[in-house]
Amino acid sequence: FELHQHAVAVDSILVEAKPDVILDPLAPQDLQRITGEEIRRLPVTTVEEAVALSAGAVGESYRGGRLGEQAFVLDGLGVKNQVDASTGPLGVRIPPDLLTEASLVTNAFSARYGQAVSGLINVVTKDPGDEWRSRLAYETDRPLWNGWDYGIDRVVATTNGPLGHGIGLLAAVDADTRLDADPVNAPPPTDPRDPRTASPWLLPHNGGQRLTVAAKVTAPLGRQTIRLFGLRSTDQRLLFDPAYKYDGAFAPAQRVRGDLVSGHLQRAFGNNSVNPMTLDLRVGWFDREFLRGSLSQAPAAAFGPFPGAPFHFLGEDLARARDTAGAMAAVPAFTPPALSEHTPWGVPAFFVSSGSRGEIAWNRFRELRTQLDVTLGGGRDADFYLGGEFAAQHVETFQRVKAYLPVGVSATDPVPPPTASDFRPHSGAVYAETQLRVEDLAFTFGLRYDQFDPRPPAGAGTQAAGVQRSINPRVAVSTVLKNATFVASVGRFSQPPDFQYLVDASFDDTLRTGRFRRGNPSLGFEAAVQYEFSVRMRPTAITAVRVNLYVKRLDGLVASVPLGLDPDSAIFGNGDFGTVKGVELLLERDITRGWGVRATYALMGATATATNAFQILRRIRIGTLGDTIFPARVEFPLDYDRRHAITVVGQGRVTRKGPFSGLEAAAIFRYNSGLPYTRTNATGDTLIGLPNSYRLPAEKTLDLLVRRPLSVGGLSGGMYLDVRNLFNWRNLESVRRDTGTPGADATTIQRWAQDAYAANPSPIPYESPRYRRWADVNGDGYLAGPGELMPLYLAAARDFGQPLFAYGPPRLVRLGVEFAF
Template sequence: MEKWLKSISFIFVSIVFFQFNLYAGTTGKIAGRVIDAQTKEALAGANVVILNTSLGASVDLDGTYYIINIPPGVYDIEASFIGYQTVRKQKVVVTVDRTTTVNFELQPTVLETEVVEVVAEREDIIRDLTATSQKVSGAQIRQLPVENLGDILSLQAGVTQDPGGGIHLRGGRSDEIQYYVDGIAVTNPFGRGLAVPVQNNVIQEMEVISGTFNAEYGQAMSGIVNIVTKEGGDQTNVSFSAYSGDFVSTHDDVFMNINHIDPFSQKYVEGAISGPVPLFNKRIYYFISGRFRDEENWLYGKRLHMPSDTADFTSPDPENWAVQYTGDGKIIPMNPSREVSYQAKLTFKPFSNLKMSYNFLGNSSRWKNYDHHNKYNPEYIPTHYSQGITNLFVLTHTISASTFHEFRMSYYWDKYERHCRKDPFDPFYDQGIHKKIDVPQDVFAVGGVDAGFEYRENLTTAIKYDLVSQVNKYNLIKIGVEYRRHDLKDEWFVVRKDEGTNWQLQIDDLSSFAHNYYHKKPLELAAYIQDKIEIEDLVVNAGIRFDYFDPNSKVPVNMTDPSNKRGAPEDYAYRDATVKTQISPRFGLAFPISDRGNIHVAYGHFFQIPDLGRLYENPEFEVIGRFESFIGNADLEPQRTTMYEIGLQQQLIQNLVMNVTCYFKDIRHLAGTKLYKTFEQDEYGQYANNDYGNVWGITASLDLRKMGMISANLDYTYQIAEGNGSDPKQAFYDARNRDESAKTLIPLDWDQRHVLNAIVTVSGKSWGISSISKFHTGFPYTPITTYNRSPNIQLKNEGRRKAEFNMDLRLYKSIHFGKITTRFFVNIENVFDNLRNEYRPEITERDLRVHEPKTFLNSLYEYRFNPATQPMPRLVKVGLDVEM
């Protein structure tokens, strides 16, 4: 109770003392000067307005003005003053959390109706960039051969994507990213991905902050992904897109069924409509979109066996093995995916100083993960299902030209389940669950079914109140508070047959080791203070953040008896997990070294509670056997990172800018493993804050703004990511396998020393070609000298795989029919159909003598060469976009 009172008092004092609140950036700012073109004197009292909006400002005595709270986009800005020509600057780009400088020089005139139109020059140097950040607009996304958010993220400097698809910002673990949508965090506490996927066609602007981010952002140690979604405008707009395709590859020795071409095996349909709601005098606007995706994908199996099949492998002669084949021999997709997503956003502007918006996002998907061992028994593998909805409400009230406040509320719900059949008493399990078949090494599975079930549900409610004020022309103050409550449920069990005389299906009760369930309600609070100081030759972002977390759970006291088998009183056997708090200072500085160059330095402390699933895993703390059990730890301390960076922006020539950044991260208190032994001599693991690591690197990029028909971006990253373990359970797995855990820093699984990305776009008036090329050195791995023997004693990840190259391509041609634009396009992914050759297993002559000639089951090579270790083969998609 005392800690609660201290935390609430801290937040209350922060609000009263500073009188302003902070928000996660969803808007930008325009500032500049208005002067007489001849005398260069300030034109105090001149008006500056953003056309087709209610935003504007008056010029002060020294000629300066600023306009805040501008949604990202492209605008026309107009400056006017009595006795002077009106000047209109067109195509001014405004981005989130950035100040766009727009200066005006007005000529005296007797004809006040004259308007001079000028196309604004886009700033090559971002003057107020105090930490590494990359921004991508919806228009840019539309031109690239990308399908989802992960594709876009993987293009940013300092970002690596591991073979499993996980995104790592500057060498951190994949769960160290916080996602924001329309100014509020919407990260799933299980796994820390985006709670509900946001499709590309609803993104107005996306910012990836991989550097030392401001105090307004929390619960992340590697980076922030900040998404602002589109909203309706004054004109009704309709767009529709449909495309399909299939894999076109020559690697039929690697991918089963890849030479069978079905142009509709990969299907995509999406559409959007936006505009003003009729009869409301352009006070209510809507944006509605939806997408359907159905992918058969590229990994197949063959249904030779059914789960009911059995086999007898006791004979030493493979020719005498007795194996059942009751399958129909049909080719079966083993990594298919289907998804439906939708969005509806309403924006209400009853008055010029009041704006309300409601954003609803929904998603439903199902998929399977390839299982190589069950390639000929595909009915074994379970199906994964997920669905979720996100509700976002934002109320913005503009108090004056320099101050506005916002109230935000979010409610998101998601559900995940995994099983082969929804009903655990389905006859399918009765046939598929039988005594274990001892399949020989390097032989595919015969019969059986995955009898595991998992149900996971999360409901998160968050509230933020923010107020932002440009207190003078130098200081933009932000301070804020946030409340977040999670409601987590997780259940896991295995269906089995009673080993008695009945031999019937059954589910063990919650006291069983094979049935776990928990329902937890952790709480988060935060307060943060930020000041952005902008003077002529200096920009400073300085702030401090306070985080509070209550896990609202218990942990065992006696680790030799975690499940309390000795029957001690509950108050003695378990205690409440402690509340965690953290204060994190952040500082960033940017200053010019010339009129074409800028340097920034930044420093910050970052705090993050581990994935909440790790806190509550195995809630009954059950332990059996030798390292067969692992328990969660609700008393885990916050993981902490200290980050430093220094960077340079330099304009080389007109429209060509170079960025170079050096960074270092010191990572402490990562979730790892601590090993224990019970009084019954059972051995187990528990999460503990004993993993650590560090990352350092340098990124360099060249950004060529469009010159004629060409625009391009080239970025290179050299990075070393080291730690004592890539997986929090690594020490547990090592103990179970009787391996030695690393006692020193080793390369992490996603450590890539060299990464080079190139995006090139060539476009004319009605056509375009864009390409994404990626080159990176290989990931580390632990070599094994002989396949059938234990590895030599050596450091983990001592080996290094070969370098890889990939190119994706998009070609389009537009045809105009009045107000209707039709665009035909072709997307090609993995243009050169590249493989990872070093993944092919080495097979010795001795192995061949044992296994050849081929048995009727499979060859040794076929079993050891898992196609899931290869990149996706060449994919060709053809479609059209329609806009009106």
């Protein structure tokens, strides 16, 4: 037979090849990624814990920066608590089961993103699948014996699938309650009469309740797809206060509620794969409310892992109305605290009852953000990115301290006036960025213009400077070597200050020196310039090595600038500056043949003149011994200046058949050198040495998760054991500034007791509720004189001075079960 040639029309064939994230020269970012599936396999609970495994992270401080100097991006849309990011939480929690991945970028991240000077946390959520899949997990420590039972109950439920007509749904619920939401590994008390002796592992009035409900809907809109996302998070906490140890009903509490709704519409133009154009329109609404103070009623009991009724606070209505005139007098329902008579010691000292501290702290932040991003293909060797965003914000705040007293000078201490604000800032940005490829070189050029208008409330104490502007260029160049990629980058980053610093602030915290700060609506941008060299290598197909060397210059950070000798005269100003230098080493072996490991080491030095905005800015100058040259301003280690940090994450799975087939294990080991602190004299008014010239001891933890697959009734699932701080290492996280030890020394305890006895030397008769029969040495029905009263005052002083929160968390064990269907 004879063969003939014929032209046959076939459909186009699309070949997609994902570039190696390690060697890709078009990825200049220093990106550390963790997937949602990895979070499920590791002994971590939240996205924040997962991101904290990255090199350069100290809690939620990144590369030596202050808290709140990072941006949070959810599905391409920025979300930030612009009111008090440096002192408060974001307000929303993303259930890990919703994630595709979370990543931390700490160098020249794209000009598309702003509102950050230290890092970018990028979170990508899943899309609903083509068939229904669900997961249900429950974990608890309730079956465990004393010392391991911290009252943890947590449930996670997710489901996703098609609803028909191309519409998909992804939904999740993440709820947990804890009897002790912030457990500590403090030594047990030595006095058997202390109630903590029987159960030293649980702190009273320290519980917490959290609930997050989220949903994502995808739907066709013509040839495009629209994505809608909604989330509500609540976090309620009882706050342990040592002064209210025996009268927890008057101790403080707080509630944070966050709502987030966003929409994303993407439109692609043109069928040309070489020169495509894509438009992304995103709109988001963020609403966050914070309350802290005294509960108006006892909190409702939780139902398993699900929280009870919302907390309500004394003076809550006054705060929401921002009624400063009504708050000038003593606020109704607040009563002055009195020395407690419910202690084991009976004597009137240290512990209080009958009334709270009188704090009312409330703020609410609302933001409507619109963002448009355009991606243009410029041929095979260029890409262009253009876009902009605009955010209309609404800020409301109220603060009152010692609400049981009228404003003015009390018998012992001045009471600052209440502060309130209601203003509507605007912020916006435009950016342009291009990536060019020239043979083995790749160049990234970006320029971002940011501005914000504080639009302060009428009657603000300082004349506003109007619109604040900032121009931020970013440049990166990369080239491919043999099995390696070299990247050099430099960029300027800026963010508006927390809006809480634009208005007056009153607070009840004498450690900050004073109780009042003047707001400054003229505050400008906080900024940083970072230089970085990075080398990324693949020695083998399954291993990767990354080395980052960086220098970051901080400038214009907010600090409290004194205007006189009175600390309450200080005003917030852009007066702080600093320098961060560091090296990061990352080693990784992909999970192959049943095991994988990732290790990071970070060496860092971070210095500045103030760690947070409430610290009084001290311009300490080194003496010149008569030299006529004026000395330079001196920088000191920041509170987050962690010199050495090592993190090792290992994962393994038994693949052979047998009784342990399918068994999974994951471990996280951390070793961190100590953070700096400042020594003072006993009165706290004189520094011993330079600020932050002393160091805490090193910290170490080992966390472990072991999972065993199981099948019940046709449902696949597993059982797991999650252990944090496996060896129960007692890590010291803070010390007393006067002694450099966790607790007060014997001399200080003796002085406290003598001062308390001198203030109340009166005998305690038998009829008094303060009388303690066991302390009546001579049995005359009176506790009188130093022989009988001083031992009680000493015991009370030792009880009050226990350094509970000087220590980190103890061993925490959770038993869990999960099913997928």
